[in-house]
Structure formats: structure tokens, C-alpha cells
Amino acid sequence: MAESYELFGSAPRVTKHLARKWYLVTNQRNLFFMLAAGLIMPPAGFGKKYYQDTLACAPGWIVLFPDRAPREAVQFSVQERSHLLPCLLETDLASITGEIHVITAEGYLSRAHLPDELQGDEQALLVPAPLPITLITTILHRSKEERSACESDAKDFTNVPLESIKRSVSAKPFSGASAPWIAARGTALPQRQIPLGRVQAAGAVMAMLLHFGNLGQQSVAAARMAFDAESSAASSDVDPLLAYLPQWMWSTPPHPPEEVVQRLFWGTADKLVEWRSSGVAADPLDVILDHFAEMGAELDERMNSTLSKLTRDLTNLAGIADRTATELFERHPKPFSRAMLLLFLRESCAELL
Structure with a gap:
């Protein structure tokens, strides 16, 4: 039976363990691509523009470290090219519910359910990808020089909204102790095939319908259906051709x-x-x-x-x-x-x- 990932609950609860700072370790070039795409996504979503980082260690999953990222995870994410700069992306998990995997304090891979089943001593969380980029609350750099270099690099790309996210400097979170972040004992991590093409296409549909949303009753109803699977927009409000839109947008795979x-x-x-x-x-x-x-x-x-x-x-x-x-x-x-x-x-x- 296929696993269910009910990622965005309607009434999130923040537990004390979830309130810790959770970091994704990456580099500035992967950060730019994810900002442009609007998604935190696995390597498959980058095409030929991907530079090795912690996303490669568990394809289909997003690896998040609490409080301090292991030093080797930081080094791993910049070793492919000399121009890469490490970044920690602080991620807000308050709106996420459902099954994830964790690396326990003993180094075992285990299932857990957010937000209730975190113990507080996990070495890492593995959350199913993709996630919306809006969950990133802060981009963390090791030094002012690296922050300036990242900001300068971003100016070469017109579609990278770096200024939309808070940027801070702190070296301490980059210096965590060694942890079994690449491989863990216990249950094998399930491989996830992510239909990123569908995700990106759905995002494009939402963007276009947002622009068309004031052109008449049909466009208003279609936009509502695209943004809300439980929209009150009745099928009778739209052409039968568009009545299938919620199925196409929200069901995987759609009927x-x-x-x-x-x-x-x-x-x-x-x-x-x-x-x-x-x-x-x-x-x-x-x-x-x-x-x-x-x-x-x-x-x-x-x-x-x-x-x-x-x-x-x-x-x-x-x-x-x-x-x-x-x-x-x-x-x-x-x-x-x-x-x-x-x-x-x-x-x-x-x-x-």
C-alpha cells in the first residue's frame, strides 16, 4: 500500500521538540534554484544545475538537523566546486503533519509522526520532498563575508528573490558534532519517486489562474478550485472542461x-x-x-x-x-x-x- 504523507494540516500544533531550530544544509547555488522554483526539492528537480548537497544523501527526502548541522554535512555540500558557499536554511515545521522518518539518538532510522512523536533527541529528520519555499524562515551564513558574497552572486539571476527571506550570520550552527547523517542502521529508507513535473505544472496553473482571476465568473471559479481542493465553487459554475481541475491539481494519481x-x-x-x-x-x-x-x-x-x-x-x-x-x-x-x-x-x- 502506498504511504500517505498528509503534510499540511489545517490546525497545526507546535510541540516543544518541533520548536527547535531545524536546518537544511545546502549551498548558495542550490538555494538560488529553489528560490526561483518556489520549492525545496530533491536533486531530480534541478536537472543539470544541481550541486551536491545533503539532499543527495536521501533522494526524495529533505534532511533537517536540529540546532547545529554536522561539520561534515556542511563540507559535503560545498566540496563539488570552489565557488560554492554553505548555507543553512532554517525551516518552520509547525504547519507540517504526517509521517516522516527520523535518525534516532542511537543512530537508527525510524518512522515518526509529526508533530506528536518526536522525542527531542533526534539527530535528524527526513521529511518527504518537495516542500514550499515559504517554510524557510531564515537563511544562515557563517560570516558577513559569505553573506555578502551570496548576495552579490544572487544579483546575476533575475528570478532569485533572495531579499524575500531573512538572512542572518552565525558560525555556531555550522559546527555540529559528527552524526550518522548519510547512512543509518535499521529500517531501509523507502525510495520516493517524486512527480516534480506535475508539481511545477500545478504551480504554473495556479500562477496563471491568479492572473486571470478577475476576468469573469468562470475564471473566478477556476482560480478557487486551483487554490482550494475543498472550494465551494460548484462544478456548475465552470465549463465541464474545467470541472476536472481539482482532480488534476490535488489527486496523486488523479482518477x-x-x-x-x-x-x-x-x-x-x-x-x-x-x-x-x-x-x-x-x-x-x-x-x-x-x-x-x-x-x-x-x-x-x-x-x-x-x-x-x-x-x-x-x-x-x-x-x-x-x-x-x-x-x-x-x-x-x-x-x-x-x-x-x-x-x-x-x-x-x-x-x-
Whole structure:
């Protein structure tokens, strides 16, 4: 049976053991990438931009040390390149509930439930990744010089909101005693395959719907469903195409949609996520057209004819179009077809804002 990680409870309680300072050990370049992505994530989420740090020691898990990080963990996180600077990310665990793993005082790996089952003498917590970057309360540096160097380095990246998080200097938390932070005895740590592509795609959907949230009743209802799985926005408030949005956003894996048009639309979203996650070089428009070709076998004659007509016009759009955008929208009046036309007519979502 799959493990359940109910990470964000509605009524968090802070126990005395949870109130300790818990640090993720990393380097400034990984910090920048996580700030840009908005996620504390495992190495798989970095692509080719990852520099070895403690996240590599337990793939799929975030290793947090209490009060002082082991010196070898700090060194491990900067040894790959000479320009790397160590950082400790103080993490607020008050809003997290559910099952985690801990390295006990005796060096054993054990299961525990947050927030009630911490003993207070754990050498490390292993929390399932990813987590939102908003849980980071403070970025800690060993010296003023390293803090200045980190801030200077961040200026080379326009999408790194370093100033959004408090930055402090203290050498003491970097000097913890040795601890079995790479390997522990006892129960083997379960491997976690993280669908980060889905997580990042869901974040992009939320960002776009936030921008579109004032454009009418449909957009308001869709934005509510994207941000709240228990939203009171009734399915009748939105087009049936969007009624599946909460399932796609909040269920892992989501139940397949019942309506054929929903399967076409959300299947297109899934195919694009799979393609981006795979790293395979391909034209996203070809990915969509290939999906349509696969779906053709599931459609009745009328819908297959409609999809074939749309496919021809989309193929022409990818080359030299023989119709204007207005003519195409008149030719394809349904929401699904118009959504696909917009996708082929625009280079990026930003052009729709």
C-alpha cells in the first residue's frame, strides 16, 4: 500500500521538540534554484544545475538537523566546486503533519509522526520532498563575508528573490558534532519517486489562474478550485472542461476523467508534463498532435471528424496558416478547440496576460 504523507494540516500544533531550530544544509547555488522554483526539492528537480548537497544523501527526502548541522554535512555540500558557499536554511515545521522518518539518538532510522512523536533527541529528520519555499524562515551564513558574497552572486539571476527571506550570520550552527547523517542502521529508507513535473505544472496553473482571476465568473471559479481542493465553487459554475481541475491539481494519481473531451484536454496537459520531465528534445506542438493521433481510436466517428479538422488547422498554424485567427475561432467554437488554438497561436502563456 502506498504511504500517505498528509503534510499540511489545517490546525497545526507546535510541540516543544518541533520548536527547535531545524536546518537544511545546502549551498548558495542550490538555494538560488529553489528560490526561483518556489520549492525545496530533491536533486531530480534541478536537472543539470544541481550541486551536491545533503539532499543527495536521501533522494526524495529533505534532511533537517536540529540546532547545529554536522561539520561534515556542511563540507559535503560545498566540496563539488570552489565557488560554492554553505548555507543553512532554517525551516518552520509547525504547519507540517504526517509521517516522516527520523535518525534516532542511537543512530537508527525510524518512522515518526509529526508533530506528536518526536522525542527531542533526534539527530535528524527526513521529511518527504518537495516542500514550499515559504517554510524557510531564515537563511544562515557563517560570516558577513559569505553573506555578502551570496548576495552579490544572487544579483546575476533575475528570478532569485533572495531579499524575500531573512538572512542572518552565525558560525555556531555550522559546527555540529559528527552524526550518522548519510547512512543509518535499521529500517531501509523507502525510495520516493517524486512527480516534480506535475508539481511545477500545478504551480504554473495556479500562477496563471491568479492572473486571470478577475476576468469573469468562470475564471473566478477556476482560480478557487486551483487554490482550494475543498472550494465551494460548484462544478456548475465552470465549463465541464474545467470541472476536472481539482482532480488534476490535488489527486496523486488523479482518477481518469469520465468525459471524452476532458480526457483529450487533460491528457494533453499530462503529455506536456511528461515531455518536459523527460528532457527529450521535441517540439511541444508535435507532442500534442501525437496525443491527438493516439486518442483518435477512442472517439466516435463524429468526434474523430471534429478532432481531425482541428488537427489539420493546428498543423497549418505550425507552418504557414491559410486562415486568420478570427476565422479559426469561428470555425472552432468549442472551448477545447479554442484552447488548443490559443496554445498554437502564442509562444508563451505570458502573451495572454
